[in-house]
Amino acid sequence: MAETSQTIPVQAPPAGIWHRLLRRKLAVFGFAIIALVVGGAVFAPWIVRYPPDEQLFDGLSLFGEPMPPSRAFLLGTDLLGRDLFSRMLYGAQTSLIIGIVANGVALLIGTLVGVVAGFVRGWVGAVLMRFTDLMMAFPALLLAICLAAIFQPSLWIVAMVIALVNWVQTARVIYTETTSLAEREFIAAEKTLGASRSRILFRHILPHLVPTLIVWGTLGISVTVLLEATLSFLGVGVQPPTPSWGNIIFENQTYFQAAPWLVFIPGAAILLLALAFNLVGDALRDVLDPTQRGND
Amino acid sequence: MSGALPSVTALREAARPLLSVRDLTVSVRDRGVTRPLVENLSFDLHPGETLAIAGESGSGKSITSLALMGLLPHNVSVTSGQALLDGVDLPSLPEPDMRRLRGSKVAMIFQEPMTSLNPVHTIGSQMIEAMRAHEPVSRGAARAAGIAALRRVRISEPEQRMRQYPHELSGGMRQRVMIAMALAMNPALLIADEPTTALDVTVQREVLELLRELQDSTETAVILITHDMGVVAEYADRAVVMKAGRMVESGAVADLFASPGQDYTRALLAAVPRLGDGAARGKPRPPATRAPVARLVDAQVHFDIGANVFGRPTHRVHAVEGVSFDIRPGETFGLVGESGCGKSTLAKALVGLVPHRGHIEVAGHALAGLTTQGKRDICRDVQMVFQDPMAALDPRMTVGDAVAEPLLIHQVCPALERQARAAELFRRVGLMPDQMTRYPHEFSGGQRQRICVARALALQPKLIICDESVSALDVSVQAQVLALLDELQRDMTMSYLFISHDMAVVENVADRLAVMYLGQIVEMGTRDQVFGNPQHPYTRRLLEAVPVPDPAGKGRTYARSKGEVPSPIRAIGDAPQRMPLRDIGHGHLVA
Numbered sequence: 001m002a003e004t005s006q007t008i009p010v011q012a013p014p015a016g017i018w019h020r021l022l023r024r025k026l027a028v029f030g031f032a033i034i035a036l037v038v039g040g041a042v043f044a045p046w047i048v049r050y051p052p053d054e055q056l057f058d059g060l061s062l063f064g065e066p067m068p069p070s071r072a073f074l075l076g077t078d079l080l081g082r083d084l085f086s087r088m089l090y091g092a093q094t095s096l097i098i099g100i101v102a103n104g105v106a107l108l109i110g111t112l113v114g115v116v117a118g119f120v121r122g123w124v125g126a127v128l129m130r131f132t133d134l135m136m137a138f139p140a141l142l143l144a145i146c147l148a149a150i151f152q153p154s155l156w157i158v159a160m161v162i163a164l165v166n167w168v169q170t171a172r173v174i175y176t177e178t179t180s181l182a183e184r185e186f187i188a189a190e191k192t193l194g195a196s197r198s199r200i201l202f203r204h205i206l207p208h209l210v211p212t213l214i215v216w217g218t219l220g221i222s223v224t225v226l227l228e229a230t231l232s233f234l235g236v237g238v239q240p241p242t243p244s245w246g247n248i249i250f251e252n253q254t255y256f257q258a259a260p261w262l263v264f265i266p267g268a269a270i271l272l273l274a275l276a277f278n279l280v281g282d283a284l285r286d287v288l289d290p291t292q293r294g295n296d
Numbered sequence: 297m298s299g300a301l302p303s304v305t306a307l308r309e310a311a312r313p314l315l316s317v318r319d320l321t322v323s324v325r326d327r328g329v330t331r332p333l334v335e336n337l338s339f340d341l342h343p344g345e346t347l348a349i350a351g352e353s354g355s356g357k358s359i360t361s362l363a364l365m366g367l368l369p370h371n372v373s374v375t376s377g378q379a380l381l382d383g384v385d386l387p388s389l390p391e392p393d394m395r396r397l398r399g400s401k402v403a404m405i406f407q408e409p410m411t412s413l414n415p416v417h418t419i420g421s422q423m424i425e426a427m428r429a430h431e432p433v434s435r436g437a438a439r440a441a442g443i444a445a446l447r448r449v450r451i452s453e454p455e456q457r458m459r460q461y462p463h464e465l466s467g468g469m470r471q472r473v474m475i476a477m478a479l480a481m482n483p484a485l486l487i488a489d490e491p492t493t494a495l496d497v498t499v500q501r502e503v504l505e506l507l508r509e510l511q512d513s514t515e516t517a518v519i520l521i522t523h524d525m526g527v528v529a530e531y532a533d534r535a536v537v538m539k540a541g542r543m544v545e546s547g548a549v550a551d552l553f554a555s556p557g558q559d560y561t562r563a564l565l566a567a568v569p570r571l572g573d574g575a576a577r578g579k580p581r582p583p584a585t586r587a588p589v590a591r592l593v594d595a596q597v598h599f600d601i602g603a604n605v606f607g608r609p610t611h612r613v614h615a616v617e618g619v620s621f622d623i624r625p626g627e628t629f630g631l632v633g634e635s636g637c638g639k640s641t642l643a644k645a646l647v648g649l650v651p652h653r654g655h656i657e658v659a660g661h662a663l664a665g666l667t668t669q670g671k672r673d674i675c676r677d678v679q680m681v682f683q684d685p686m687a688a689l690d691p692r693m694t695v696g697d698a699v700a701e702p703l704l705i706h707q708v709c710p711a712l713e714r715q716a717r718a719a720e721l722f723r724r725v726g727l728m729p730d731q732m733t734r735y736p737h738e739f740s741g742g743q744r745q746r747i748c749v750a751r752a753l754a755l756q757p758k759l760i761i762c763d764e765s766v767s768a769l770d771v772s773v774q775a776q777v778l779a780l781l782d783e784l785q786r787d788m789t790m791s792y793l794f795i796s797h798d799m800a801v802v803e804n805v806a807d808r809l810a811v812m813y814l815g816q817i818v819e820m821g822t823r824d825q826v827f828g829n830p831q832h833p834y835t836r837r838l839l840e841a842v843p844v845p846d847p848a849g850k851g852r853t854y855a856r857s858k859g860e861v862p863s864p865i866r867a868i869g870d871a872p873q874r875m876p877l878r879d880i881g882h883g884h885l886v887a
Contacts, residue, residue, distance in 0.1 A: 184687065185682055185684065185687040185688045186687060186688050186689055186690045186691075188644075188649055188682075188688075189680070189682060189688045189689075189748075189751075190690075190701075191647075191648075191649060192647040192648075192649065192675060192678075192679065192680045193675060193679075193701060193702045193705055193751070193755075194671070194672040194673075194674075194675030194676070194702070194705050194706060195701070195705050196668075196672075196705075199705065203693075204690050204693075207692045207693075208692060289692075290691070290692055290694075290735040290737075291691060291735065291737045
């Protein structure tokens with residue numbers, strides 16, 4: 001038959017996902033930054049010269065001003081004469097835990113609620129989505145403050161609080177996407193094949209949600225890191241003297257003009273980390289999409 | 297006037313052409329590589345003439361029309377050649393000048409009238425805007441001209457229509473509005489890009505007849521872009537046949553159909569299903585005496601819509617209203633009707649995708665009241681092949697897995713054997729087993745439909761429902777898929793429920809058929825009974841409306857319908873009147 005003989009030219013066998021990820025320059029850049037931050041956070045005790053919460057004798061000038069970056073203090077010192085480099089590395093631990101754990105839990109809750117509501121529909125879906133709407137209407141910050149005030153503030157409690165207020169957007173988006181996926185014809189085709197509901201859900205709906213989840217997951221990292229910073233600033237987040245990138249900014253923001261590095265450096269770190277996760281997420285989304293295969 | 301009058305065609309040949317396309321090449325730039333989509337296309341178009349550009353998908357016919365209108369996508373451009381309209385080269389015209397020309401001198405009608413009309417503006421405001429964009433006329437004058445234009449395309453109550461929104465009109469009316477808008481400025485050239493592909497046959501006939509009448513009175517030249525050789529034969533004076541961006545052949549339609557000069561044209565014309573070919577194929581299979589594979593007795597499908605203050609539905613869609621028929625083992629049962637007649641809903645009810653009332657049984661098991669396991673078992677007996685294979689395949693699953701999916705769901709064989717069985721199915725439908733690791737988007741439309749057929753075959757069902765399964769395919773591919781279905785049926789003794797809007801295709805494949813209208817069957821019988829001796833007026837109308845791929849049949853008269861098709865949506869409690877079927881001999885049932 002004429003039509004079957006003119007097949008699409010045979011492509012090289014698909015390389016592994018890793019291999020294809022590493023072929024993208026931006027993804028490699030993102031990976032490098034993430035590796036740097038993770039490495040710095042894990043090996044902080046061996047890298048730093050001064051403990052993060054020690055107020056150093058020569059950490060302040062004669063007039064009590066923080067020291068700008070120098071040979072002795074790589075990133076300068078803060079208002080209390082603590083080494084900013086040490087605080088940044090230890091703060092990376094906090095920020096990564098918040099960014100990954102809190103955001104991961106939020107994503108998980110959001111997906112669960114969204115998929116169940118979108119796939120089951122009926123009154124279960126209605127109840128779940130009205131609850132989501134309620135959560136959305138509630139000021140997230142106020143809720144977070146309430147929750148954090150009830151529990152004893154600690155890093156893990158802060159992470160859970162952030163997860164509990166941040167899942168709503170994910171749930172909304174996933175719900176909409178699930179409902180439209182469930183209406184697609186290939187789902188109807190699966191039903192006519194006799195596929196069970198769980199098979200349709202896990203084999204045919206969830207894989208299609210992966211790109212959305214990657215985008216929301218990577219965007220959520222910067223949002224959660226900043227939310228943690230806000231909570232810390234309000235005194236219900238990570239308690240001083242434990243450093244986090246967020247509370248470094250907020251502790252020092254009033255001296256922004258006199259000592260710009262104190263705000264600029266942690267700010268840039270948050271930005272770079274969020275960017276790195278976004279770049280890796282983007283690349284991952286493309287690599288995992290079979291319709292993009294051969295385009296890289 | 298005296299002496300021998302020169303023929304109209306000769307006169308036209310002598311006159312200067314309105315549009316002269318010379319060596320037009322349109323290319324796309326993709327990642328720094330330039331690839332031609334249309335190559336060295338040349339043709340002339342004279343005033344009052346209809347030129348058809350015919351070809352299958354990917355032949356570049358739509359790109360040609362967009363190039364003439366100056367509406368190419370940003371990465372596509374005319375790289376060489378000319379298109380002179382009254383001596384003005386369209387591709388080299390700057391955008392502001394082109395904009396002035398568009399709508400006034402060159403107008404275009406698109407395939408899908410719903411997407412080309414703005415849904416948030418009334419018909420009237422869109423028409424008035426379009427006119428005032430080209431001529432400084434007052435709103436009142438433009439409005440009057442708009443009403444006159446609507447009246448010209450025979451839209452009833454034009455004053456009323458001016459105040460309506462596009463969604464309030466039917467597909468045929470919307471396309472007529474588009475024509476009215478296109479012709480309102482008396483353009484010299486009208487480009488119609490698949491103007492009737494999205495419409496039902498009876499509506500298609502009306503729209504094309506209308507276009508021809510208007511053309512006769514205005515001397516507008518028309519470029520008719522179509523894949524339908526029947527439309528070419530009936531409505532075009534000359535035709536250009538395109539394939540993969542190149543012109544294969546051009547000439548007067550009568551000559552082209554009588555003696556095609558190129559193999560491709562010949563193959564294309566041979567692939568077009570024609571009414572009457574089915575009868576020539578031989579006698580329908582003798583009715584088997586065994587139990588039917590599917591039996592419908594007074595099947596009904598209703599959907600409740602709307603809600604009053606108490607949340608009770610106010611209206612009911614009578615999608616399927618009391619349908620009864622049997623499908624016998626090994627036969628092909630055709631189900632024809634226009635869009636909205638309920639034929640697809642009936643198919644969905646048969647596979648349990650929508651709830652039904654009445655009695656439907658498949659392979660001896662009633663569908664109603666089945667347990668989950670029972671529903672799953674029914675799937676082994678009845679399978680479905682959908683219209684759009686791209687939509688029916690999971691884009692994130694390899695086609696090998698898709699074909700193996702039913703084997704896995706029903707645990708028909710051990711995991712190791714599954715791949716081998718899937719490979720066998722691939723070979724069976726004419727594909728290579730080494731293509732199994734690919735994804736659906738890497739295949740052509742016809743190949744994808746073969747994959748869907750393979751998936752439906754996997755469980756060796758007794759009945760396969762083909763819901764418009766070949767409608768979206770090009771004619772040559774359509775012929776191949778139909779041949780495959782026929783071959784499979786002979787080897788595996790399956791039955792098909794073949795649902796289609798295309799009378800010619802159904803005539804070619806069906807042993808028996810039913811004609812559906814507004815949820816009810818109006819005529820049912822063997823192919824020879826229904827096509828040889830159509831009794832119901834609706835069946836006759838459908839048959840007359842089918843464009844015949846033979847220019848000799850041009851100018852047949854066609855009775856115009858009296859208004860719009862009634863709606864199957866009715867207030868609750870107001871059930872439609874049932875049309876009882878009576879036997880007029882040998883099982884030929886007519887309402």
